[in-house]
Amino acid sequence: MVLPIYLYGHPVLRAVSEPVTQDYPKLDELIANMKETMYASDGIGIAAPQVGVNIKLVYIDVDVLGDDMPELKDVRFVLINPEVTVIEDGEEISREEGCLSLPGIHEGVKRIEKINLKWTDENWEQHEQVIEGYLARVVQHECDHLDGKVFIDHISPIRKQLNRAKLNNIVKGNVRCSYRTRGFKPNKKR
């Protein structure tokens, strides 16, 4: 089932997510719905808070970028309770990012594209791997969501100011999108 994407301004995107336990109800169904939602909105990554659930769960599929970056071919995985440690021996690289929760906004974000990632997969097997390049960026972007952060938290105040009108419209839910969204409407019952 395709779920609505929660938009910037909704408190669910600012909460720190809870770890997932193995007895979490209907986890398989949630993972399937997150995949379907991400593909329906042409995303390359989605975090559970973006569908309104504050748990440490991410799905990434960067295969579509494989023509430009062959190392991303066939790369898709579920991250349960991911732990990211940035390996600080590289340089910060600025590349453009966007986010399904911030439609129409694209900004350069500086990150070190080298991380150590620990995670559990959907079969509850544990993994640990050093990841470099663009994929390290995608993982950091998605895992930020689990800490209540979004990519524009990393941009300069000036760049943020230049996007102020767009951001205000997103907060109000005034966005035209090819996918279903849910804005924050404080005075209405949700």
Ligand code: NI
């Ligand atoms: Ni995002």
